[in-house]
Amino acid sequence: MASATRRAALSRGGCGLAAVLALVALACPAFPGASADESSVAPDWHVVSVTSLLPSAAVCSSARAPNSSLALSVVHRQGPCSPLLARGAAPSHAEILDRDQDRVDSIHRRVSSAAATAITASSATNPARGSKGVSLPAQSGLSLGVGNYIVSVGLGTPRKDFSVVFDTGSDLSWVQCKPCNDCYDQQDPLFDPSRSSTYAPVPCGDPQCRGLDSWSCSASGNKCRYEVVYGDQSQTDGNLARDTLSLGPSDSLKSFVFGCGDDDSGLFGKADGLFGLGRNKVSLASQASAKYGAGFSYCLPSSSSSTGYLSLGPASPANAQFTAMATRTDTPSFYYLDLVGIKVAGKTIRVNAAVFKSTGTVIDSGTVITRLPSSAYRALRSAFARPMRRYKRAPALSILDTCYDFTGHTTVQIPAVELVFSGGATVSLDFSGVLYVSKVSQACLAFASNGDDTSLGILGNTQQRTFAVVYDVANQKIGFGAKGCT
Known part of the structure; x- marks a missing residue:
């Protein structure tokens, strides 16, 4: 009940709680994750200092790798x-996202044509x-x-x-x-x-x-x-x-x-x-x-x-949550997993479970933005936009259509997004996996629609940030361990 009250007060912009959250946000050591104290204040929200939204242009900070493996x-x-x-020739954010769509289109083409290609290859190429x-x-x-x-x-x-x-x-x-x-x-x-x-x-x-x-x-x-x-x-x-x-x-x-x-x-x-x-x-x-x-x-x-x-090699972080690694014979090189639901600010969005099941989901290190079936994306966007009405809307950025202008704000308060996988694994995304920030005046919900409910879903690398993502091939499962880079 207390947690629900905090969420309600936050959505109304309660002054007392907002002041506490602002102090918490200012104590955050680095973009874009929330501080260790944030979960005790508002577990279903991210609170971040606006000055930390963009990465440093010149400073590189190292992460601690696992000690037990190569x-x-x-x-x-x-x-x-x-x-x-070639840093001077780096592509713009719009170019990155446009080319990301090219990759997604190619994945969809590869999956849709795999069965026909396999039939042709088996009948014509083996004797040759x-x-x-x-x-x-x-x-x-x-x-x-x-x-x-x-x-x-x-x-x-x-x-x-x-x-x-x-x-x-x-x-x-x-x-x-x-x-x-x-x-x-x-x-x-x-x-x-x-x-x-x-x-x-x-x-x-x-x-x-x-x-x-x-x-x-x-x-x-x-x-x-x-x-x-x-x-x-x-x-x-x-x-x-x-x-x-x-x-x-x-x-x-x-x-x-x-x-x-x-x-x-x-x-x-x-x-x-x-x-x-x-x-x-x-x-x-x-x-x-x-x-x-x-x-x-x-x-x-x-x-x-x-x-x-x-x-390389097996790993099992103590805090990792695992879900089964699904297999499809038409495209056996991909790693599949079953996304079954999404939560926004602790509440499950309303999407027919058959939508996720019918399309399937592949996890891909090279796709930037997660792609969802159209009906699932619309439900996510609606649930995310409601508590974000306090912020001025910003123009769309390529494939990202739900963007906000944080100019003039000291801190921002963003509803948490959780991905739910088969077997009950629930992954609460880092702040950097919720918003794609091109600049303070243009921060966008980091998900996109497939445009239909029939194309393959793709879990992109933006949503994988900061997690120890474990591919346990021997046991056919995929795991996510929070704060994996620290």
């Missing part, structure tokens, strides 16, 4: 923590592969988007370091290699196979070659040639190879299978390549499972001026 530092590729130099090893048509993969996160890894003997995008929606890992027929401009020197004593090309008859979506035999040397065309028409072609992958000062993965790209183009920015964490056998997560265990986890930082981590 961990790589994760940074947003456009932030001050990024080793990439067995007898001739002919090239297969390239299948369009995911649009890369621009909101991706990067990690630094070492490759070859002696080790050379590279900054690569990591992506749970992709399988094949690759870097650009010498000699290169046509490569985009990247941050570091290209990988030179001739200077690595542990490099070896993968032959056409190797199962890792024939397990790819698209492969062919080279004109000479019987090398396996791969091709990946992403949904935004970015592409990489090259030789499939094996070499030593260094994942820390003393940890390495021998005979790691990856693509040595020599014909690459597209929206890769200055990144040296891409490492896939999908469910296919060629992904980094699958190849590392024999040594580190079947699974991985990561924590995406609250802002671009902070760091997170990527850890």
Whole structure:
């Protein structure tokens, strides 16, 4: 009853409580999470100082990675923590969101066409592969988007370091290699196979070659040639190879299978390549499972001026809530989970449970904004907008249509949003997962509609921020541990 009274007083803008909340907000140590004391004052609300809404443009603050497992530092590729130099050419928020929609469209196309593609491939390609090893048509993969996160890894003997995008929606890992027929401009020197004593090309008859979506035999040397065309028409072609992958000062993965790209183009920015964490056998997560265990986890930082981590191997944070990892045979590389409900300020929004069940939901590290079925998004937007009427509305930002102007405010009070998954796991989003802030005068609800009730739902990386997101592949479940980056 007391909690309900506090929520009611807050929604009316009660002066006494507002003063207390303002003091709490000013004590918050950093954007965008609330202080430890906030939950005792208003558990269903976030209270944040307006001056902390935007990340620092120049300062990088490090996170503490798990002590018990191998961990790589994760940074947003456009932030001050990024080793990439092209910060001056960073895309605008509108461009990020527009390209995010391209990625979402490509995921939806991939899912909707998967069954037809599988039928065509099974009837036409297996005999050809067995007898001739002919090239297969390239299948369009995911649009890369621009909101991706990067990690630094070492490759070859002696080790050379590279900054690569990591992506749970992709399988094949690759870097650009010498000699290169046509490569985009990247941050570091290209990988030179001739200077690595542990490099070896993968032959056409190797199962890792024939397990790819698209492969062919080279004109000479019987090398396996791969091709990946992403949904935004970015592409990489090259030789499939094996070499030593260094994942820390003393940890390495021998005979790691990856693509040595020599014909690459597209929206890769200055990144040296891409490492896939999908469910296919060629992904980094699958190849590392024999040594580190079947699974991985990561924590995406609250802002671009902070760091997170990527850890290979099983993990189980003490505070993690787990939900079953769903499986779909039409797109087996994706990680699915069952979203069953959403709460705003502690109250469940009214959405027919069949809406979430019929579409399904994929969790994706490369999609920026979570996409919901149309009826679910409308209910969320309505429930969120009601207590936000105290703030002036701001223009829409690309795909985000519910935005607010916080100019002139010292603190802001935002209703908490919780995602409810099958099995009862309830994840209360960090403030940075509720609002997408382009500037103080334009802070938007960080969700978007699919435009219908039939397209796949996608849990984007904005909503995953600050959580230890655990992919327990061995036990087929996904977990979320709050305050995972601290």
